[in-house]
Amino acid sequence: MISLANVSARFTDTIGVEGITLDINKGEFVCITGPTGAGKTTILKLLYMDIKPSSGRVTVEEFDSGTITRKQIPYLRRKVGMIFQDFKLLGDRNVYDNIAFALRATGYKRADVKKMTARVLAQVDLNHRRYHFPDQLSGGEQQRVAIARALVVEPYVILADEPTGNLDPESSNLILDVLISIQRQGTSVVMATHDYHMIDGRGFRRIHLEDGKVTDDSIDVQAE
Amino acid sequence: MSFFFSLSEGFKNLRRARGAAFLAVLILSLAITMVGTSAVVGWNGKKFIKFLRSQFDLTVFVQMDTADEVVIQLAKDIGKIEGVWDLTYISPAQAARKFEKEFGENVMTILGTNPFPASFIVRISPEFGTAVDASYIASRIANLNNIEEVRYRKSLLVIVDKYIKILIGIAMVVGFIVLFAAVLISSYTIKLAIFAKRDLIWTMRLVGATDSFIRRPFVVEGMVEGLLAGIIAVGFLEVAYKVAGIVLRGYLPLHRIEISNEIYLGMLLFGLFLGWFSSNISVRKYLREKI
Incomplete structure (x- = not known):
């Protein structure tokens, strides 16, 4: 369960979000929409506790922004997989090592690393690219590596910040399909996007933001 | 797994950022050479004082x-x-x-x-x-x-004592400055090397690595760099001593100046310490600045 209770995040000279209250259930696919500067990224940052709310409370499973300590944040992040518009892959490691790195850096055993990485590579259909480096892959493939890295630790939720922002429509749809398949396997997905056409008619829950406030929270009608 | 991960990542970091590692080793070796030279001067000064006093x-x-x-x-x-x-x-x-x-x-x-x-x-x-x-x-x-x-000869002894005190004071101040400069230079060098790997740190945090886990490969890297720098500094000092012995033969009694194995060992250990200390402090500081 993810919840934001009357959450505001204010920065030195701007307001990120104000008075946000919402709940996200396990296995839900939520799109956060809105123009640039509406507060989409701020909500994601609040969820992976890169920033703390100025007021209100953010809860992700057993982690509460009001009580979480600095030392507990890594453990929260193991339950929250993150994907970014610019992929943020390590350019000096191949696909396999980029994904395995997430497991090695969190202390998994060598045998488990091998098994789990192979499984997630198959899930995003990149087994044939496992020894390629990021600069040898297309944008869509790089984003699939980023998804695999976020997914490999079996998180509770995937947070995707404009994951298709750098991709062509075909690759964008492919990425969206991968995210949908992840959600169907029980992992919640929260995706910030301003590409309304891509998500139209998919039956997602859509939370629309304007100037840091929720102006709409509804389920999109699924196209036949 | 975590120990081997830290070791392998530490060595990989060295290989991946060869330029930054080379620069760090070079600067660290200069800092250790400075400290080593001060130790040679101090060691031989102490020996000379002992000799003077033994004549009394x-x-x-x-x-x-x-x-x-x-x-x-x-x-x-x-x-x-x-x-x-x-x-x-x-x-x-x-x-x-x-x-x-x-x-x-x-x-x-x-x-x-x-x-x-x-x-x-x-x-x-x-x-x-x-x-x-x-x-x-x-x-x-x-x-x-x-x-x-x-x-x-009481008066002679009083004069010797006075000059020894002054010399020890100067040596301590110079030694402290050299030591401080060495730590400062190495900290900044390693800090730059760490900054160059901010993407790696960012990714480690993103996937939920703890601060101590993130720190370890950098500390391994720092210690390896420090040890390499120590070895280079020992070689540098030995060569400089030999060359000075040839060039200044007849002008200075360099054969009387001794560079003991303890000083060389101290330089290696100081290199290790410098690498450990600088990397530890720099990564800690870097991690503290970000959530």
């Missing part, structure tokens, strides 16, 4: 006509005093022969009797070679029975 002695004159067995007992008593290194007995006859050797006159022929008393040349341990200690030892000897007089 007291002359103890025994009262005239003291019986031989009393003189033997006096030698034993003086030898027991803390700070006395060794003592040499000079009999009245030996003193007369010495006088004749130095002045070409036989004192017995001139005076008809030997006026020289028995005496001891007492050498003091270098650790007790200060004016205060010498004065204390002299007064303890003077308080023994049958001692006529104790003589030593």
Whole structure:
């Protein structure tokens, strides 16, 4: 369960979000929409506790922004997989090592690393690219590596910040399909996007933001 | 797994950022060479002071006509005093022969009797070679029975003490500055190397690595760089010493300057410490600045 209770995040000279209250259930696919500067990224940052709310409370499973300590944040992040518009892959490691790195850096055993990485590579259909480096892959493939890295630790939720922002429509749809398949396997997905056409008619829950406030929270009608 | 991960990541970091690692090793080796040079100067300075102090002695004159067995007992008593290194007995006859050797006159022929008393040349341990200690030892000897007089060059000792104090003060200040500069330079160098790997740190945080887990590969890398820098600095100092020995032969008594194995070992250990300390502090600081 993810919840934001009357959450505001204010920065030195701007307001990120104000008075946000919402709940996200396990296995839900939520799109956060809105123009640039509406507060989409701020909500994601609040969820992976890169920033703390100025007021209100953010809860992700057993982690509460009001009580979480600095030392507990890594453990929260193991339950929250993150994907970014610019992929943020390590350019000096191949696909396999980029994904395995997430497991090695969190202390998994060598045998488990091998098994789990192979499984997630198959899930995003990149087994044939496992020894390629990021600069040898297309944008869509790089984003699939980023998804695999976020997914490999079996998180509770995937947070995707404009994951298709750098991709062509075909690759964008492919990425969206991968995210949908992840959600169907029980992992919640929260995706910030301003590409309304891509998500139209998919039956997602859509939370629309304007100037840091929720102006709409509804389920999109699924196209036949 | 975590230990091997830290080790392998540490070595991979070195390989991946060869340029930054090379620069860090080079700067660290210069810093360690500076510290090593200071240690060589300090070590040899200390040796010289010890030599100076070991040259110091007291002359103890025994009262005239003291019986031989009393003189033997006096030698034993003086030898027991803390700070006395060794003592040499000079009999009245030996003193007369010495006088004749130095002045070409036989004192017995001139005076008809030997006026020289028995005496001891007492050498003091270098650790007790200060004016205060010498004065204390002299007064303890003077308080023994049958001692006529104790003589030593007190004023010379006071001057030596004064200059040694000044030199030690200067050496400590210079040593501290060199040490501080070495730590500062290495911290900044390693900080730059860490900054160059901010993507790696960011990714580690993103996937939920703990701060201590993130720190370890950088500490391994820092220690390897420090050790390499130590080895280079040892080689550099040895070569510089050999070259200086050839170039300055005849001008400076460089053969008297010793670079002990302890200094080389100290430089290697200092390199390790510098790498460990600088990387630890720099990563901690970097991680503290970000959530």
